[in-house]
Amino acid sequence: IQLLLPLTYPKDDLVYITKIKDCLNSLNFNFKTYETFMSDENVARLRINTDIFIQLQKTDVLSGAMLEHIAAGSIVITGDWLPYDDLYNMGIELIRVSKRSDVGNKLQEVIRNIDHHKLIARKNAEIVRNNFTWDHLVPTIIKIYD
Numbered sequence: 001i002q003l004l005l006p007l008t009y010p011k012d013d014l015v016y017i018t019k020i021k022d023c024l025n026s027l028n029f030n031f032k033t034y035e036t037f038m039s040d041e042n043v044a045r046l047r048i049n050t051d052i053f054i055q056l057q058k059t060d061v062l063s064g065a066m067l068e069h070i071a072a073g074s075i076v077i078t079g080d081w082l083p084y085d086d087l088y089n090m091g092i093e094l095i096r097v098s099k100r101s102d103v104g105n106k107l108q109e110v111i112r113n114i115d116h117h118k119l120i121a122r123k124n125a126e127i128v129r130n131n132f133t134w135d136h137l138v139p140t141i142i143k144i145y146d
Helices: 014-026 040-048 064-071 085-090 100-112 114-131 134-145
Strands: 003-006 031-034 052-055 075-079 095-097
Touching (some): 014 031, 052 064, 064 075, 075 114, 095 100
Parallel strands (some): 003 031
């Protein structure tokens, strides 16, 4: 298991980045941080190489990063306080936690049952690709402006 941690934003908050890295180093855990600008190609590689994406922001309005991870087949662990009802109504299944402190236990459960969660992630990827690609969205956008 390797933790991949993009720290490209906020890139100027060196105190925050140092605190995260110090914490990771104290855990003796295999990790890689990304601290410089990532090209679109490198972002795509990161998404494709991520098995489990943890999305626990305080607020969100359906981030592009999360949709990209789902489209790439990542298993998503997210907070139940985030407003993803549109995704749930489409049939997308995300693993939800009620508080950040529950992530460790939930992550262990996902790893123990990774094959099951990978099957769900593949279904989720298909739903995202069928609903969020340009081929699907452009006709809807055109109708709005007609």
